[in-house]
Amino acid sequence: MSYQALYRKWRPQVFADVKGQDHIVKTLQNQIGSGRIGHAYLFCGTRGTGKTTVAKILARAVNCEHPVDGSPCGECPSCRQIAAGTSLNVVEIDAASNNGVENIREIREQVQYPPTEGKYRVYIIDEVHMLSTGAFNALLKTLEEPPSYVIFILATTEVHKIPITVLSRCQRYDFRRITLDTITARLKELTEAENMPVEEKALRYVAKAGDGSMRDALSLLDQCAAFHFGETLTYEHVLDVLGAVDNSVFRDLFHAIRENRTKDCILKLEEMVVQGRELSQFVVDFIWFLRNLLLLKTADDAEDLLDMSEDNLAQMREDAALVDENTLMRYIRVFSELSNQIRFANQKRVLIELAFIKLTKPEMEQNMDSILERLEKLERMVEEGIPAMPVGGYVPAQNAGIAGDPMMGAAQISPQMYAQPAYDGAGAPGNGAGPAGQPAQNPAGMQNPPASGQAYEPRTVSLPKAQLEDLNMIRNEWGKIVRDMGMSIRPSFRETVVEPAGDSCLCIVFNDPMNFAIGSRPSVLGDLERYVEQKYGKSLYFKSRVRENGERMDTRYISDDELRENIHMDITIED
Numbered sequence: 020m021s022y023q024a025l026y027r028k029w030r031p032q033v034f035a036d037v038k039g040q041d042h043i044v045k046t047l048q049n050q051i052g053s054g055r056i057g058h059a060y061l062f063c064g065t066r067g068t069g070k071t072t073v074a075k076i077l078a079r080a081v082n083c084e085h086p087v088d089g090s091p092c093g094e095c096p097s098c099r100q101i102a103a104g105t106s107l108n109v110v111e112i113d114a115a116s117n118n119g120v121e122n123i124r125e126i127r128e129q130v131q132y133p134p135t136e137g138k139y140r141v142y143i144i145d146e147v148h149m150l151s152t153g154a155f156n157a158l159l160k161t162l163e164e165p166p167s168y169v170i171f172i173l174a175t176t177e178v179h180k181i182p183i184t185v186l187s188r189c190q191r192y193d194f195r196r197i198t199l200d201t202i203t204a205r206l207k208e209l210t211e212a213e214n215m216p217v218e219e220k221a222l223r224y225v226a227k228a229g230d231g232s233m234r235d236a237l238s239l240l241d242q243c244a245a246f247h248f249g250e251t252l253t254y255e256h257v258l259d260v261l262g263a264v265d266n267s268v269f270r271d272l273f274h275a276i277r278e279n280r281t282k283d284c285i286l287k288l289e290e291m292v293v294q295g296r297e298l299s300q301f302v303v304d305f306i307w308f309l310r311n312l313l314l315l316k317t318a319d320d321a322e323d324l325l326d327m328s329e330d331n332l333a334q335m336r337e338d339a340a341l342v343d344e345n346t347l348m349r350y351i352r353v354f355s356e357l358s359n360q361i362r363f364a365n366q367k368r369v370l371i372e373l374a375f376i377k378l379t380k381p382e383m384e385q386n387m388d389s390i391l392e393r394l395e396k397l398e399r400m401v402e403e404g405i406p407a408m409p410v411g412g413y414v415p416a417q418n419a420g421i422a423g424d425p426m427m428g429a430a431q432i433s434p435q436m437y438a439q440p441a442y443d444g445a446g447a448p449g450n451g452a453g454p455a456g457q458p459a460q461n462p463a464g465m466q467n468p469p470a471s472g473q474a475y476e477p478r479t480v481s482l483p484k485a486q487l488e489d490l491n492m493i494r495n496e497w498g499k500i501v502r503d504m505g506m507s508i509r510p511s512f513r514e515t516v517v518e519p520a521g522d523s524c525l526c527i528v529f530n531d532p533m534n535f536a537i538g539s540r541p542s543v544l545g546d547l548e549r550y551v552e553q554k555y556g557k558s559l560y561f562k563s564r565v566r567e568n569g570e571r572m573d574t575r576y577i578s579d580d581e582l583r584e585n586i587h588m589d590i591t592i593e594d
Contacts, residue, residue, distance in 0.1 A: 024237075024238065024241055025209060025213075025237045025238075025240060025241045026233070026234045026237035026238060026241075029209055029212075029237070030072055031069070031072055031076065032076070032091075032093060032102070033076065033087075033090040033091060033093070034047065034048055034073075034076055034080075034088075034089060034090045035088075035090060037069055037072065037073060037076070038069075038197060038201050038202075038204075038205050038233065039068070039069070039195065039196075039197035039198060039201045039202075039233070040068065040069050040073065040194055040195065040197075042195075043073065043192045043194065044073070046192070047073070047077055047080075047089065048088060048089030048090065049089065050089075051077075051080050051081065051086060051089040052086075052088070052089045056081055056139075056170065057170070057190045058165050058169065058170060058171065059162055059165070059170070059171040059172075059173070059188055059189040059190065060074075060077070060170070060171070060172045060173065060189060060190050060192065061147075061173045061174075061175070061178070061181075061185075061186065061189035061190065061191045061192065062074060062172065062173065062174045062175075062192050062194060063174075063175050063176070063178040063191065063192070063193055063194065064176070064193055064194025064195065064196075065176060065194070065196060065231060065232065066176055066232050066234065066235070067229070067231075067232025067233050067234030067235045067236075068194040068195065068196065068197060068231070068232060068233065069194060069233065070174040070194055071143070071145060071174055073194075074143045074172040074174055075101075075109075075143070076090070076091065077141075077172065078101060078108075078109045078139075078141040078143065078170075078172070079091035079093075079097070079098050079101045079102065079109075081138060081139045081141065081170065082097045082098075082101065082106075082108055082109075082137035082138055082139055082141075083095060083097060083098055084096075084097060084098075096136075097136065097137045100136075106136075106137070107134070107135070107136075108134045108136065108137045108139065108140050108141060109140075109141045109143065110126075110129070110140070110141070110142050110143070111143045111145065112126075112142065112143065112144045112145065113145055113146060114144050114145060114146045114147050114148070114149040114150050115145075115146045115149045118149045118150045118151050118154055119151060119153075119154060120151070120153040120154050120157050122154065123150075123154045123157040123158050124157060126142060126158075126161070127157070127161050130142075130161060130165060130166055130169045131166070133166070133168050134168060138168065139168055139169070139170050140168055140169050140170070141169075141170045141171075141172060142169070142170070142171050142172070143172045143174070144171065144172070144173050144174070145174045146174070146175060146176070147173040147174060147175045147181065148175045148176070148177045148178070148180035148181055152182075155181075155182050155184075155185055158185070159184055159185065159188070162185065162188050162189070163188050171189075173185075173189060178191075195231075196230075196231025196232070197229075197231050197232070197233050198231075199223070199226050199227055202226035202229055202231075202233055202236050203222050203223050203226040205233065205236075206222045206225060206226060206236060206237070206240055207219075207222055209237070209240075210222070210240075215244055215252065216250075216251040216252065217244075217251065217252040218251065218252065218253050218254055220254040221243075221252050221253055221254045221256065221257045222240075224254060224257050224258070225239050225240050225243065225257055228261060228300075239261065242260060242261075243256060243257050243260045243261070246260045247260075261297070261300070262295060262296045262297030262300060264291060264296055264300075264301050264304060264305075266308065266331065268287065268291070269304065269305055269308040270308075270334065270338060271283075271287060272284060272287055272305065273308070273309075273312075273338060274338075274341075275287065275379075276350065276375065276378045276379055277341060277342055277346075279379045279380065280379065281375060281376055281379040281380065284372075284375040284379060285372055285375060288368065288371055288372060288375070292368060298361065298367045298368060298371060299358075299361055299362065299367065301371075302354055302357055302358045302361055302371065303358060305354060306351060306354045306355060306358065309347055309350050309351050309354065310351065311325055311335055312335060312338055312339045312342070312347055313339075313344065313347045313348065313351065315335055315336055315339040316339050316342075316343075316344050316347065317344055349378075350378060353374055353377060353378055354374060357370060357371065357374045478571070478573070478574045478575065479574070479575045479576075479577060480574055480575070480576050480577070481576075481577055481578070482519055482576050482577070482578065483522075483578075484578050485522070486519050486521075486522060487519075487576060487577070487578050489519075489523065489525065489557060489559060490517065490518075490519050490525065490576060492555065492557070493517050493525055493551070493559070494517050496555070497515075497517055500547070500550065500551070500554075501515075503550065504543075504546070504547065504550070508537070508538070508543055510534075511529075511534040511537040511538040512527075512534070512538055513534065514529075514530040514531070514534075515527055515528060515529055515530070515534075515538070516528040516530075516566075516572050518572075518574070519576065520562055523558060523559055523560060524559065524560045524561070524562065525559060525560070525561055525562075526561070526562050526563065526564060527539075527561060527562070527563045527564075528563075528564055528565070528566050528572065529563060529564070529565050529566065530565075530566050531565075532565055535563060535564075535565045538563060539563040544561045544562070544563065547561055548560060548561055
């Protein structure tokens, strides 16, 4: 005889062999023992939980000549025929391929004839949710009032797709996911019967990978045993065959993410790809790792909820103490979104790398979670005595930010950017000098800041009202405009300033000549002009230049009306 898969070879033949569904087995046994057998049953639940198996056992039990505690004896002619698949009293139908009205009409014609042998004619309709609307309607009347010798057993994994009119005519039994301990015990029992040497830890991982499905767990065990035939099946062997990742890898990744070591995360992912690990399974397992950390942080007596050794629990407690609940929930949300995206993605590795970058560089995001994480990081830096802002003179221009996009650099340079002079080691005000008394570097090529105690006044320029409106609109929306221009162009516009250049014309001032070479291309400026016209309904023209060495870009622009109100001020008039 050819080889049979483990889940087929060890399929339960009596109710006592069914694991993890005691609430259903007990009810069916009592019905058979008391003779209170229903005419229609609906078995629903996830894959591999025993729906079809229990349906077959029930079909044999109701026709068994000598049932034992509600289970088929397995010895009478009826039991042997049904087990061999030669009995006319049990009809199995796959609704996925027989889902039309014609198929249901055939059933309605067949039920008119009583069984020649046995007590009941049993129809097992698997994946019943695949039936068409017309097929369901054709089945309704027969399902409601079948002949006394007919029993319908419907099985489905998607009960929500079944019409309520069908549900109301059936006894519904929900099959639960089988627990980890139950699956592990069953696997151990089968491996001993098969004389298969295997480690306890390996069995538990296979049971966990089964995700509540006994059939999936048996299939995975069969796969692992075939790859390492004749050897003791170890935990490492299981990880290798299933493409899974050891818990130590997740610990290393967790520490790398917490410490913002993006490169280490990418290298660890590269290592897993080279080893042939399954990336989808990696994401699921990492979410589970983070979930365990969160339980240790939030739940009392969480150790009872975690299935792991005491050594692993001690390590998990140490890891959980390093991070707060909000950060863990952010990690879980990011990877949960990733698990949905990666399912149908062609470039799974790229998506995972993006997730790592998102977690290790929260400043790249604008959502509330990343902002809170950045604030917490600053608080830790202050507590540890690490300066959160550059010292020695004044704040660099790139820290000023653009309205609507703090990551884009300085749109305007305000007087407040000139900070107070730094203090030297003696406690007296210093002169902003660097090491060995050398002058500090001017970060943006600006003129030196005003001396201590000297009032600073930016240059004020009057513009016609129309020009000022155009300038203010573009400056206020500059961050959004640059973001929408595309990833290939966006970096070139960092630290840019928009200034007036005449009627319906604005000039983009670049701080870096290399960025100017890219951003000043006619095609780029043309795209910018078309975007502004489509988005804001303004026909504006753009030109560009490079900031001169020592040039200040803090000019304040006002309207003619403001000029008249502040006529006493020193104002430069530009056409």
